[in-house]
Amino acid sequence: MIILKKIDKSVKTTGQIILYGHLFIYISLSMIATSIQLLFSREISYYFILTFIFCAAFIYFLSTTVVFHKYRYENEKLKIFHLGLFLSINISFFSFDIFFPVSGLIILLQINVFFLIYAKVST
Numbered sequence: 630m631i632i633l634k635k636i637d638k639s640v641k642t643t644g645q646i647i648l649y650g651h652l653f654i655y656i657s658l659s660m661i662a663t664s665i666q667l668l669f670s671r672e673i674s675y676y677f678i679l680t681f682i683f684c685a686a687f688i689y690f691l692s693t694t695v696v697f698h699k700y701r702y703e704n705e706k707l708k709i710f711h712l713g714l715f716l717s718i719n720i721s722f723f724s725f726d727i728f729f730p731v732s733g734l735i736i737l738l739q740i741n742v743f744f745l746i747y748a749k750v751s752t
Contacts (some may be wrong), residue, residue, distance in 0.1 A: 650696030653688060660685035661740070670735040675730060683723045686740055690715055690747060697751070711750060718743050 664682035667673050694712075722739040725731075 647696055650692050652694065653692035657685045658690035662686070665737065668736065676727070679723065679726050679736065682736065682740060683719060686743055687716075687719055690719070693751070705741060710724060714750070715743070718746060 637705050649734055661682060666680070681700060722743065726736060726739070
């Protein structure tokens with residue numbers, strides 16, 4: 630229960646960010662699940678599915694940042710450095726895959742690395 634110590638319970642809002650933010654989290658997770666299925670069916674363009682999966686990871690990152698970090702204490706919130714770090718990881722994997730086409734397993738490994746780093750830094 631370490632996360633409960635990081636939440637500022639004195640913030641008073643209507644909760645709209647939490648409610649609608651979770652909608653975007655759900656949409657991005659659905660996009661990732663769809664892209665994994667389409668990645669191995671080989672019925673769709675490599676570049677489309679590559680863009681789709683990395684955009685889904687970016688949407689997930691943005692929506693979880695907005696939802697979960699709004700109510701944190703000021704010293705626990707992610708800084709602009711973290712935004713740059715996560716964007717650079719996502720963009721570097723994406724650009725590498727654009728210039729050097731790789732298999733679907735490598736793309737999934739890259740997405741997993743991104744999510745592991747995000748989970749480690751944000752919690």
